[in-house]
Amino acid sequence: MKNLSVIFPIAASIAAFVLVLLALLAGQNPGFMEDYDVISFNTSALGKNLVLNAAKDDEPTPTGGGFCSDLPGFLGKGCATATAAIGSIESAIVSEVNDIANDIADHLSAELGIHQFYSLHALSICEGSFSPNATANGATRNVTRCIKGATEGYNISAIIDHQLQIGPFELGIDDLGFDDELQSAMDTLNSAIKAFVILLSISVALTGLSLLTSIAGFIRYTRPVLIVNVVIASLAFIMLLACSLVITIGARKAATEVTEKGDDIGLYATAGSKYTAITWAAVGLMFVTFAYWLWQVIRFKNGKTDLHRQTKRSPRDSEEAGAEKPNLHGIRFSKGRRSRR
Incomplete structure (x- = not known):
């Protein structure tokens, strides 16, 4: 009988894989997991200093x-x-x-020709306006467009600058007071996002592979399979941990710096708490998967698993299995000669 406890890491791997996949695909289309952004910029009051x-x-x-x-x-x-x-x-x-x-x-924002918010996701940047208005309590987002950040870049300042230049006043971010310190904070965020996307993509692959090897462990519960599961699960866990640390620390630091340096010109940033929550949940699930397979390897080595006990046979069992079978029809064998009673 197969070890039914293997179902537990399979379920944990499935949940972790779904979470990291959602973290990668959030914001791909307008309205799809819009609240799960890495960081969002409120530009509804950008230019208030003017x-x-x-x-x-x-x-x-x-x-x-x-x-x-x-x-x-x-x-x-x-x-x-x-x-x-x-x-x-x-x-x-x-x-x-x-x-x-x-x-x-x-x-x-409407007068300048820009949007009221810009939200950064792993693979895209969404933009739109607040409803009913930017200053209302509990205002919701109306997404008008999402662009591919992975191919077109995550530079929000460049996007805003372009929209300002084609706007009615043909301004630039320099005209609004965008200084070098603020741009430096934006550049730091861009680098953190790029590193995060690479780590997250690798994490998706490793988490999916861990799911497959967990299923293999259910089908064939052997020591080599257990070791493979430990290695794959540990790599997925380490990669997810690195992902979560990069995006949690990087997004919060960037949001704080942008808000401090952009307050005078009406630029504010907020790190996505829901997004970091699902990434850390995936980290926890993958740690559970890794811990389970490590525990099984240790038990298998010490001969404590039920399946391992079934495959090991004692010398006494071997003797009993090789005991002389009863003769049929009264036939007995003695020194190569057959006789009948």
Whole structure:
């Protein structure tokens, strides 16, 4: 009877393979696992610094009231009252201008000819707008297009720059305040994404191979098959662990740096928590698979598996198996001569 416990690593390998495959294919088409992005960029307020700077330039010049104290009697009191009234009007105007600027900043992406968000996946970059709007609580994403990041590159700044240049104002990211430090953070993210995709692709292959060898271990439960399973499962586990570390550390670091350096121009980034969750879940499942096969190799070596016991026979069993069979028809053999009772 086959060792039915082998079904356990087969199930774990299937689950791990499905998770890493989804991690690789997420975002391939608009709406397919859009929430499972490596990192997303909110560009709905990109260029707000231009609007706010223009609003500051149009602010009324505060009216000075220091000379009122130099006036005698009721003239000084009247001057102070008038100055306070004018200052109140100026404050209201400034507040209204800032509110208008903030409202305009929420719709800047459409005016500039860019999208409100860009989400990076393993093999693609998706872009679109927020619904009902970018500043609403619980706003959802409406994806309009996904491009192949693996072939066209993961450089978000280049994509935004291109869309700005063909937009109505023919601007560039330099015009919005994209400095060298911000671009350096984007370049670091690009390198991390490329390394991650290579490791993830290898992980998909090794996890699928581990599934096949686990099935082979169920069909033929021998020591060489067990050793092969340990080797393949350990390689898949190590590769998945490297994947998860690269994308978890790299995406979070890049998101923090981009948000810090891009706050002034309205560029924000968020690392995908759901994406890292499925990659780490795959790591855990593959570790379980590796641990199981390692345990089976150790048990097989010590002769503790049921199947191994069945294949080992004791000398006493051999003697009993080779004992003299009963003679048929009363025939017995003695020194090469046959006699009948």
